[in-house]
Amino acid sequence: MTQAGPMAEDCNSKATEERILPADRHTREINLVNRDPKSLNEDAVRLDFDDVIAEPDGTHSLDGVWKTSYTAFTISKYWCYRLLSALLGVPLALLWGVLFAVLSFCHVWVVGPCIRSCLLESQCLGQVYGHGVRTLCDPLCESVGRMFQSVRVVLRREI
Template sequence: MMAEEHRDLEAQIVNDIHFKEIDLVNRDPKNINEDIVKVDFEDVIAEPVGTYSFDGVWKVSYTTFTVSKYWCYRLLSTLLGVPLALLWGFLFACISFCHIWAVVPCIKSYLIEIQCISHIYSLCIRTFCNPLFAAMGQVCSSIKMVLRKET
């Protein structure tokens, strides 16, 4: 029964990866780059009142900036998008592998091993320190302080 459930889960994961609908309209559904790389002409070039260029220069500059940014991004994503996606996929797969197969087992192992040590440590504290601190508390409990204001 478990093997059958495992196969069903594995088939579902494969189907999710291969047949997942890709949203071509909203390509940043989690708003990762909403404010980071959203740069328009007005965010970079702005002329304060009293220092305006010719209207034609302003319009051509706006068009040049916008079109060059658009096509440069498209060219770079065409040339480097797939290789970088492969690189990032490989990197995050390695990180996931290390986390699943090394980090979490090391932490779990440490917690199991430290539990034994913590029992021994707490036993030593209760055996040696508690009586010492109780005795020191009784000695110090008879100390009285009086504050006087002298004029």
């Protein structure tokens, strides 16, 4: 009777993970804290009050106006985004899901096979071209090379 060591456990856990991963992609829980784990919107939509409105030195509004403007900007941005995402988030997610499904379908069933077909055909044409070049150009280049093989070039520096 043989005992399974750590190596066998690793193989079994990897095989189990491979079987779970495809189904897990659709049923996994999403991260509600870090909603941009790949930093897609790091520079594009990460705007605060200071990024949009700024008063240079020597041109300052009243402190109360500045504080109220900050509050109005922050709250309106926050609630407008929430309202728009509540109204349009799910329909747009559905639209983008369908669009990327169509793009994936086209890539798998149309673009990929077309590219592979073109590569196969160009490989065949490349071989025919290579044979033609070797048949026509090689003898010509060899003849020209033999004609000039006895030519010697000497460089002298004359002062």
